[in-house]
């Protein structure tokens with residue numbers, strides 16, 4: 001294989017011709033035909049001429065023309081949308097038989113719902129919703145109010161979703177969803193769809209009333225034409241259409257309400273969300289009726305279908321926009337089933353409702369706990385984008401509170417008098433770090449973990465710099481009294497202390513996400529729990545200090561001002577949280593010692609491969625933490641030392657589990673009114689309890705088989721003991 | 725014909741021959757094996773890219789003249805480290821579970837190590853239990869999860885194997901802090 005050299009290619013005659021595409025600064029257009037024909041006689045199929053800059057990406061992007069697996073330019077069913085329309089692929093009206101027409105429209109609606117869900121889950125808009133000719137060319141159906149307005153509203157909804165997701169843009173995940181590849185969106189026309197759809201809904205309501213009415217009343221309504229021609233089916237069809245239309249309407253309203261600034265539309269949005277969920281229920285109920293009109297083609301298959309009736313919808317071709325989706329190779333995508341699509345929407349709506357129900361307290365502890373709780377149901381991109389836009393607007397929390405006031409509140413200090421502080425360079429930087437952190441916490445968990453690992457370093461550099469600076473200022477400032485109103489330095493010093501706590505919180509989240517993402521194998525649990533223990537221990541220390549500061553300053557305020565109402569609920573909340581951290585600290589300490597003992601006694605697999613040792617694995621897993629000086633000493637050495645002598649006979653592990661169990665009991669009382677938290681603490685309690693039993697059993701009989709499982713908690717393991 | 729693909733093959737491990745990539749005649753063998761097993765369509769250029777630049781990292785396993793397994797890799801500079809990368813690994817079904825893949829991977833990794841690589845990486849689908857177990861036994865960790873990595877929407881793990889580190893320099897950490905926390909730990 002002969003690589004092409006510069007000299008050869010430049011010897012080709014220049015023919016500037018009348019090119020409309022500029023060739024760029026230091027290059028000219030050249031005719032490559034002679035080179036290519038010379039190459040053709042030399043090359044066998046599949047051989048290649050490459051330059052030095054030919055890399056893997058170039059190799060993988062190479063297409064084999066006319067290979068249907070790769071060539072998106074290949075003609076499939078239709079050459080163009082126009083050709084498809086001319087061939088009668090998407091007729092208007094769909095049928096002259098009004099019953100068939102209505103049936104077909106319902107199928108289209110169902111299939112569109114499936115397309116929309118599939119799009120949300122990460123496939124291109126072009127291959128999903130816009131594979132429908134009626135959606136692509138709404139102007140064709142303007143005489144068909146029902147289909148027309150429905151398609152317009154679908155388009156408006158897609159636009160709303162694209163706008164939320166692209167406004168929240170943080171990583172590459174959003175690309176596919178927001179890529180509209182020049183698809184035709186017409187905002188104004190589409191916005192009118194909702195009005196039209198309302199009118200259509202009105203008419204169908206009357207048609208439904210008419211068909212249910214007694215014959216006497218019916219005469220009154222005589223001028224009203226029925227929906228279709230078969231009187232026996234009228235009621236069923238009307239109902240099936242109504243729930244579909246209403247779902248669309250409420251869904252678009254809900255999305256729009258959620259975009260109002262500072263969460264002002266949340267209350268209304270919740271009403272629309274509740275309606276959406278109930279309409280989806282009606283959708284499911286309509287399936288029986290719709291299916292009864294179809295010739296039965298196998299019950300099992302129905303589960304896989306994209307429509308309630310089980311029929312293929314008319315007017316869809318996912319290859320229509322293939323050329324728009326180049327350069328990605330033309331992959332056939334697998335659509336969800338209609339049932340799965342409904343499940344998807346129900347879950348999405350629940351997630352949106354969670355967001356709307358969130359009370360926008362200016363309290364960072366509260367926000368962080370909410371975000372973590374929110375992630376537990378694995379929310380999809382659309383709901384995460386909404387959450388992010390709610391949390392961070394105009395560089396403020398909820399578009400309302402600056403991060404300086406938020407921090408001050410965390411520490412129960414008053415910043416209203418310190419006007420210069422919000423311009424302080426550290427406070428400005430902190431603002432940026434906080435915005436960044438909140439955005440990251442709304443991203444998908446794999447990306448979130450990577451990013452958290454990286455920002456730890458930013459935080460820790462910032463922390464060190466601020467520490468030095470504040471320290472110097474404090475020394476210079478000892479002469480000045482704090483009574484003159486400007487307590488900026490005092491505040492900065494407290495904020496500095498809090499940042500350290502926050503860094504450990506981020507580190508803990510990073511470690512915990514490793515469990516959620518299934519990144520640790522059982523032979524690595526020991527080191528992971530050890531690391532969690534170290535981080536938790538420090539987090540607990542810092543957080544406890546903050547609680548003391550808060551309580552102290554609140555007490556002072558209350559003493560000074562009899563009118564001052566202390567937010568006791570909040571004080572209790574953080575104290576409880578600190579106790580939970582302490583409980584987890586004991587638990588992870590116990591787990592570390594127990595697993596280390598099992599390893600030392602040969603009852604548990606050691607991680608040993610032919611090419612490296614535990615040391616290398618440790619380094620790889622915790623590289624980013626160590627870079628951020630968490631902890632500040634040689635962690636591996638410390639880990640090895642503290643676990644090397646753990647044994648089942650001498651067992652502080654036992655004590656640790658007992659402590660954790662006791663604390664969990666106390667915490668449960670405090671969380672009596674919070675079912676999510678209660679469940680979490682109960683899980684921790686059970687882990688501790690079962691591990692106490694397991695350790696006892698193992699001490700008595702070393703021939704028992706033991707495995708670590710997550711039966712009670714997603715990331716604290718329970719030792720399961722079996723007779724072999 | 726179809727059936728024999730699924731059936732377990734009776735054979736003795738000593739009958740398996742391993743060779744490194746030795747030229748054009750091996751290319752169609754590799755391509756047909758990989759095309760059968762992996763979902764992504766690779767163009768012939770992708771294969772050539774690997775086997776021409778790193779023939780020494782590509783191995784094939786034969787049984788009685790039939791190619792039954794292969795591995796395709798590369799290595800190069802990546803963010804200040806020199807790293808190896810395993811691009812494709814396949815053993816056909818009748819021959820699985822007998823250590824053939826482990827042998828192929830081991831051979832490639834040895835060459836990478838000798839060539840000065842500091843680490844080896846690859847991606848595997850999160851539900852590819854076989855591949856994950858295999859690499860786990862060889863010392864790979866799951867370093868990252870990659871969201872929707874494959875076009876079918878599936879996540880992937882980035883697996884990494886770090887070769888033993890150079891001798892560790894004594895740390896200049898604050899001594900009393902270390903002590904304090906250690907004491908607390910083993911309390």
Ligand SMILES: CC(C)(COP(=O)(O)OP(=O)(O)OC[C@H]1O[C@@H](n2cnc3c(N)ncnc32)[C@H](O)[C@@H]1OP(=O)(O)O)[C@@H](O)C(=O)NCCC(=O)NCCS
Nearest residue numbers: 761813814815820821822823824825826848854855857858
């Ligand atoms: C993955 C693959 C290459 C494994 O080939 P193989 O020759 O069966 O692997 P080995 O026999 O060397 O297996 C080594 C170890 O991996 C583990 N393993 C392999 N396949 C496994 C499976 N299906 N389930 C659980 N563990 C498995 C076992 O621990 C095994 O060790 P053991 O037999 O001593 O218990 C083969 O299944 C394959 O070609 N799959 C399709 C292509 C593919 O997924 N490639 C990897 C892309 S990253």
